[in-house]
Amino acid sequence: MTRGFEELGRFAEPSLYILVSLASGPRHGYAIMTDVEEISGTPMGPGTLYGALARLEKRGLIEALEPEERRRPYRLTALGATTLETQLTSLNGFVATGLARMKRDAP
Amino acid sequence: MSALIRLYPRAWRERYEDEFLALLEARPPTIGDRLDIVRAALDARMHPQVRRPEAPEPGHVDDAPDDTVVVRRLGYAALGGGVSWLLAWWLATVGATVVYDGYGPHRDGSSALPLLLLAAILLVGGLIGHLIVLPASRRAARIGAIAAIPFLLLWSAGPWNAWFGLVALGSLGVFAVGSIGATHWSVAATSGVVGGILGIVGLGLVTVGLVNIGTAVPYEVLLVITAAATPIWLAVGGSLIRVHPVVPAA
Numbered sequence: 001m002t003r004g005f006e007e008l009g010r011f012a013e014p015s016l017y018i019l020v021s022l023a024s025g026p027r028h029g030y031a032i033m034t035d036v037e038e039i040s041g042t043p044m045g046p047g048t049l050y051g052a053l054a055r056l057e058k059r060g061l062i063e064a065l066e067p068e069e070r071r072r073p074y075r076l077t078a079l080g081a082t083t084l085e086t087q088l089t090s091l092n093g094f095v096a097t098g099l100a101r102m103k104r105d106a107p
Numbered sequence: 108m109s110a111l112i113r114l115y116p117r118a119w120r121e122r123y124e125d126e127f128l129a130l131l132e133a134r135p136p137t138i139g140d141r142l143d144i145v146r147a148a149l150d151a152r153m154h155p156q157v158r159r160p161e162a163p164e165p166g167h168v169d170d171a172p173d174d175t176v177v178v179r180r181l182g183y184a185a186l187g188g189g190v191s192w193l194l195a196w197w198l199a200t201v202g203a204t205v206v207y208d209g210y211g212p213h214r215d216g217s218s219a220l221p222l223l224l225l226a227a228i229l230l231v232g233g234l235i236g237h238l239i240v241l242p243a244s245r246r247a248a249r250i251g252a253i254a255a256i257p258f259l260l261l262w263s264a265g266p267w268n269a270w271f272g273l274v275a276l277g278s279l280g281v282f283a284v285g286s287i288g289a290t291h292w293s294v295a296a297t298s299g300v301v302g303g304i305l306g307i308v309g310l311g312l313v314t315v316g317l318v319n320i321g322t323a324v325p326y327e328v329l330l331v332i333t334a335a336a337t338p339i340w341l342a343v344g345g346s347l348i349r350v351h352p353v354v355p356a357a
Contacts, residue, residue, distance in 0.1 A: 029130040045140050046130055047147025050123055054156035070129035 005087060014044055014052040019061065019076065019084040026065055026075035029053070056080070111141060113177050114148035114239070118157045149235075149253075153243055175350055181236030182347025188229025189340030195222035196333040220266075226340070227263030231256050233343035234282070240291055240350055248289070251282030269311065276304045279339065291350045299338030306335030 005012050014036075021027060021035040029049060036044045053074065056062040061080035065073045076084070112124055136144065151157075199219035206215045234252040241248050255278035262271035283300035286292040310332040 029126055030133045033130070033134065045143025045147070046127065046134070046136060047140075047144040047150075049130075050127055051147045051150055051156075054119070054123070054151070058156045067126065070125045072126045 005083070008052070008055055011048070011052045011055050014048050015056055015061075016084075016087055017044065018049070018052055018056060019080055019087070022062060022074060022076045022080070023084060026073040028068070028071040028073045030071070032074070110177075111144045111148070114145060114235075115151050116155055116157070118155065119151050122157045149238060152239060153249065155243070178236045178239050178347050178350050181232045181239075182344045182350070184229045185233025185236070185340055185344030185347065187344075188226045188233065189337045189344065191222050191229060192226035192340060193334060193337060195219040195226055196330055198222060200330045200333075201327065220264075223266060224260075224263045227259045230340055230343060231259055233340070233347060234259075236347045237282070237286070237343065240347070241286065241289060245285055245289060248282050248285030251278045251280070251285055254278035255282060272307070272311075276307060280304055283342070292346050296342035296346045299342035303336040303339035303342075306332055306338075309335070 005015070008015050017036040017040055018032055020039060021032050027035060029046075032053075033044055033046070033049055036049075053062070057064060057074070059079075060077055061083055062074045063077050065075060112120060112127065115124075196219065203215050203218060234256055238249060238252050241252070243249070255275050258271050258275035258278060262268060262275050265271070279300055283297045287294060287297055310329065313332060314329070
């Protein structure tokens with residue numbers, strides 16, 4: 001985890017899901033929520049969603065676009081894309097290490 | 108739903124309220140979602156991510172007139188909780204029906220449980236009001252209030268669980284002492300809460316002491332002692348009613 005993500009506390013995991021959701025293009029809150037539910041298999045509460053969005057926006061990882069009626073889409077910033085890539089690479093290494101150890105230690 | 112949104116700081120609402128309401132209209136919230144919103148609103152107050160330029164102090168939202176209305180209503184609710192507390196104990200001690208069973212003749216105090224739970228819920232409402240107005244810098248007071256909320260509810264649902272009560276009362280004490288110096292709080296309010304806590308503890312000690320020496324506890328004595336705890340509701344509610352909106356400097 002990068003320093004920015006460590007600061008997010010309980011919003012770190014929801015934030016990662018949101019960044020992944022926005023990796024395929026801008027989405028508004030409801031679209032993010034349904035997409036995250038598809039990705040993770042777990043619904044994300046509206047309070048958690050906007051708690052994470054506010055943190056990501058404050059840290060410059062996402063930015064708000066002009067509202068479409070009352071819905072405001074968000075998109076990844078360049079910093080957000082870099083951070084997401086770092087996070088996923090880190091997780092990928094973690095998963096690879098874990099799987100390798102399981103194979104090595106298997107009876 | 109707008110009542111839940113009002114739990115958020117004003118700066119947050121100015122930035123996100125429209126789109127948040129649009130989201131909730133598209134996906135009506137479940138009970139779990141509502142709890143999630145309450146939790147996130149408290150978080151938004153403790154860890155503000157959106158600041159208004161004129162905000163005097165992080166977490167201090169007295170400058171929001173509509174917050175003041177909510178906070179005052181929570182104050183009146185807490186005062187109502189004090190009435191409920193007194194009625195509950197009147198019902199449990201003097202007003203309850205006398206029953207005759209294996210324990211001998213005694214009053215059936217179970218009918219007072221709903222009123223006791225209501226008193227706790229309304230006190231919790233008052234504590235949420237304090238969480239709204241207390242600056243983030245008042246960490247001890249905020250932690251005390253947050254810790255007291257679940258234990259008050261647990262204790263009121265099962266008053267025989269003394270440990271829940273002790274944790275709730277201890278947390279209330281931390282909240283009251285930690286609030287000293289806050290603009291809406293007073294030393295008298297702290298005295299009221301601490302005195303109320305001593306009243307409840309006194310009730311427990313007197314009851315246990317009399318039972319141990321084989322003496323029946325006079326119901327009127329119980330009622331008087333529990334009445335001594337009412338200042339907790341008066342202090343929590345009364346101090347919220349005194350909250351005034353702060354007009355930002357021109």
